[in-house]
Amino acid sequence: MKIFVSALALLAAGATAASAEISNNSVKIGVLTDQSGVFSSLAGTGSVVAAEMAIADFGDRLGKIELVSADHQNKADIGTQIARRWYDVEGVDLIVDVPNSSVVLAVQELAREKDRLLIVSGAGTASLTNENCSPNGIHWTWDTYAVAVSTGKAMVAQGGDKWFFLTADYAFGHTMQADVTAVVEGAGASVVGTAIAPLNTADFSTYLLQAPSAGANVIALANGGTDTINSLKQAQEFGLTMQAKLAGLAIFLTDVHSMGLDSAQGLYLTTGFYWDRTDESRAWSQRFFEKHGAMPTMSQAGVYSAVTHYLNAIAETGTDAAGPVIAQMKATPVNDFFTENGVIRDDGRMVHDMYLAQVKTPAESTGPWDYYNILATVPGDEAFRPLADSACPLVK
Amino acid sequence: MTTQPEITAAGLPGMSASHRNLFLLLLAIVAVAPFLAYPLLVIKVLCFGLFALSLNLMLGNLGLLSFGHAAYFGLSSYAAAHAAKVWGFTPEFALGFAVLVAVVTGAVFGALCVRRQGIYFAMVTLAFAQMIYFFSLQAPFTGGEDGIQNVPRGALFGLFSLQSDMALYALVAVVFFVAVLALYRITWSPFGQVLRAIRDNEPRAISLGYRVDRYKWTVFVLAAGFAGLAGGLKAISFQLASLTDVYWGMSGEVVLMVMIGGMATFFGPLIGALLVIWMQNELAAFGAWVTIVQGLVFMACILVFRKGLLGTIADRLGLKV
Numbered sequence: 001m002k003i004f005v006s007a008l009a010l011l012a013a014g015a016t017a018a019s020a021e022i023s024n025n026s027v028k029i030g031v032l033t034d035q036s037g038v039f040s041s042l043a044g045t046g047s048v049v050a051a052e053m054a055i056a057d058f059g060d061r062l063g064k065i066e067l068v069s070a071d072h073q074n075k076a077d078i079g080t081q082i083a084r085r086w087y088d089v090e091g092v093d094l095i096v097d098v099p100n101s102s103v104v105l106a107v108q109e110l111a112r113e114k115d116r117l118l119i120v121s122g123a124g125t126a127s128l129t130n131e132n133c134s135p136n137g138i139h140w141t142w143d144t145y146a147v148a149v150s151t152g153k154a155m156v157a158q159g160g161d162k163w164f165f166l167t168a169d170y171a172f173g174h175t176m177q178a179d180v181t182a183v184v185e186g187a188g189a190s191v192v193g194t195a196i197a198p199l200n201t202a203d204f205s206t207y208l209l210q211a212p213s214a215g216a217n218v219i220a221l222a223n224g225g226t227d228t229i230n231s232l233k234q235a236q237e238f239g240l241t242m243q244a245k246l247a248g249l250a251i252f253l254t255d256v257h258s259m260g261l262d263s264a265q266g267l268y269l270t271t272g273f274y275w276d277r278t279d280e281s282r283a284w285s286q287r288f289f290e291k292h293g294a295m296p297t298m299s300q301a302g303v304y305s306a307v308t309h310y311l312n313a314i315a316e317t318g319t320d321a322a323g324p325v326i327a328q329m330k331a332t333p334v335n336d337f338f339t340e341n342g343v344i345r346d347d348g349r350m351v352h353d354m355y356l357a358q359v360k361t362p363a364e365s366t367g368p369w370d371y372y373n374i375l376a377t378v379p380g381d382e383a384f385r386p387l388a389d390s391a392c393p394l395v396k
Numbered sequence: 397m398t399t400q401p402e403i404t405a406a407g408l409p410g411m412s413a414s415h416r417n418l419f420l421l422l423l424a425i426v427a428v429a430p431f432l433a434y435p436l437l438v439i440k441v442l443c444f445g446l447f448a449l450s451l452n453l454m455l456g457n458l459g460l461l462s463f464g465h466a467a468y469f470g471l472s473s474y475a476a477a478h479a480a481k482v483w484g485f486t487p488e489f490a491l492g493f494a495v496l497v498a499v500v501t502g503a504v505f506g507a508l509c510v511r512r513q514g515i516y517f518a519m520v521t522l523a524f525a526q527m528i529y530f531f532s533l534q535a536p537f538t539g540g541e542d543g544i545q546n547v548p549r550g551a552l553f554g555l556f557s558l559q560s561d562m563a564l565y566a567l568v569a570v571v572f573f574v575a576v577l578a579l580y581r582i583t584w585s586p587f588g589q590v591l592r593a594i595r596d597n598e599p600r601a602i603s604l605g606y607r608v609d610r611y612k613w614t615v616f617v618l619a620a621g622f623a624g625l626a627g628g629l630k631a632i633s634f635q636l637a638s639l640t641d642v643y644w645g646m647s648g649e650v651v652l653m654v655m656i657g658g659m660a661t662f663f664g665p666l667i668g669a670l671l672v673i674w675m676q677n678e679l680a681a682f683g684a685w686v687t688i689v690q691g692l693v694f695m696a697c698i699l700v701f702r703k704g705l706l707g708t709i710a711d712r713l714g715l716k717v
Contacts, residue, residue: 036687070680073687076543076638077440077630082680085434102543102638109546109635125542132545170533171540199533 026064030092035071039099042252043122046300047097054307079103087114101125111136121302129349133392141302142272148249150270150378152180161189164216168223176222204231267359273298280337295369305338347392351380435561442572443630448653448665450622459595463518464525468498470642472624477544477637491628498624506616543638658704
């Protein structure tokens with residue numbers, strides 16, 4: 001038995017020694033993001049800044065750490081082509097961020113094929129860790145399931161029992177509506193109406209005005225970007241907020257910043273990170289603000305957290321090969337300004353607490369970026385899709 | 397009419413010596429390019445080059461500007477992706493299916509579009525393209541805004557695996573070259589001559605007994621078919637199909653390629669495609685500058701190179717391209 005154990009130990013030591021090296025003597029990280037389109041303010045250059053900060057803060061424990069970044073222009077072909085070149089030619093070990101579902105789903109397949117790492121922060125499609133899950137992909141910050149379902153549960157708990165959905169007519173909107181409907185109906189509430197609006201609608205009046213006549217006391221906005229901003233503004237103008245609570249299913253801090261508190265006040269939402277929550281998050285966000293000129297969104301903060309966790313895993317294992325690094329990342333809980341005791345599941349989902357927030361009124365707010373009242377903490381296990389419901393082949 | 401190859405003794409347009417040299421140059425470039433640049437980038441240039449040439453078949457010869465050409469390109473990329481991924485077609489059948497879809501769609505839309513000219517033609521094509529866009533956004537098999545990913549490259553004829561980039565490049569290069577030769581042949585055929593006659597003086601062409609609408613329709617279908625081939629190649633090569641390729645922005649981009657290269661030339665659109673793709677690739681690291689620089693280049697071309705880059709250079713050198 002003793003011999004067996006020592007032989008095993010020797011074997012293990014040999015294995016570590018063999019893999020204990022860093023390719024090209026440099027760890028190379030690529031931030032692939034949208035720098036000119038709809039996701040540029042919630043991710044974009046802010047994500048690049050966050051990655052730069054993570055590398056600078058990590059110090060020189062690993063020798064050389066390089067950073068490259070590119071704008072995928074929201075085109076899947078450009079995104080995959082850049083990602084391929086990074087993985088194939090430039091020796092990039094990790095790609096982070098990647099907002100836009102069509103780009104990120106393609107890059108996730110690429111990372112699997114090339115056996116490199118992908119950490120998703122900007123994109124929200126929950127299929128990354130569901131039917132399209134990959135051993136090489138980690139979904140860090142948020143997904144449509146978590147933000148939609150957490151908001152849904154919380155609103156039902158606060159007495160919202162008649163739901164009206166304003167849904168953007170594409171996969172993103174329909175997925176969120178289906179996820180939320182399942183949860184609120186499970187909690188005893190009912191869906192009294194649904195209005196499906198085309199993408200980039202300018203005038204939501206005909207859709208929104210169905211809500212009061214249906215007797216709804218919650219209006220859920222299952223849309224994103226400019227659709228959310230426009231529908232929210234018009235809901236305020238029609239005074240719908242007097243009769244019903246508004247729930248945003250995918251809202252970022254920068255969305256609130258661009259529409260202003262007059263339009264956004266009173267909105268309920270779920271976020272993975274808010275800068276003004278703890279001393280650590282305030283301190284980090286202040287540093288970020290000095291570099292970027294805006295407070296971090298959850299996806300930008302997630303990039304910093306993810307890159308730091310990745311670099312720590314390399315320091316622990318001594319290699320930048322994807323397999324051991326991912327194993328190390330999954331074995332170590334995430335504890336930083338972004339989250340406490342975050343855990344990476346086998347399907348690639350980083351499970352961490354989410355926060356239910358309500359947008360402040362202009363009177364409550366002390367100035368720019370003071371936008372959210374954090375109402376409750378949603379424990380990670382409740383926020384994200386349970387493994388039992390997952391279609392991911394890795395956890396079957 | 398800046399380009400006119402010599403008419404051979406047989407009365408058929410043959411390839412002039414300068415064009416033969418250009419084709420040899422193109423062949424040499426296509427053969428060497430993957431060793432100098434990243435093969436997938438070259439593949440992309442070839443796909444978009446073919447796409448731009450297909451638009452110019454209609455624009456250059458007939459003077460009809462389609463502002464919805466991405467519909468055929470994008471729809472075919474979905475067709476090829478779906479055929480290869482879900483039905484398990486081998487690449488050659490997936491490509492064939494892609495072309496078929498484009499041709500059928502082009503035949504239906506073309507029959508309605510060619511009744512109009514100028515701005516009305518452009519608007520009608522745009523309207524049809526938007527129909528295709530919203531169809532692609534909603535249809536269950538396209539995956540909406542997520543697109544279709546993980547399309548298998550498969551094995552050509554079930555025998556030659558296309559997994560390596562170079563094998564894939566060889567296929568794309570051959571298809572591209574054959575398609576360019578076919579486009580060239582169509583352009584300089586008697587059929588092409590009639591097209592230019594229609595472009596220059598339509599009433600006269602009618603009075604000579606040509607069924608003008610039928611010619612226009614045929615070109616429309618051909619252009620759609622070649623755009624479909626380009627879209628199918630792109631879907632197989634990049635293993636994805638997404639809304640980008642059916643969006644009106646893509647229709648605008650391909651017009652941009654043709655304009656920059658020179659719409660009165662046969663080879664110009666290739667130069668335009670090369671330039672636009674190269675810019676998108678090189679400027680990706682500079683973020684928001686991509687679209688700004690693209691706009692500036694387009695403005696510069698309109699102001700300085702009225703006939704496009706290749707058109708202007710060829711004029712200076714007294715060449716016909």
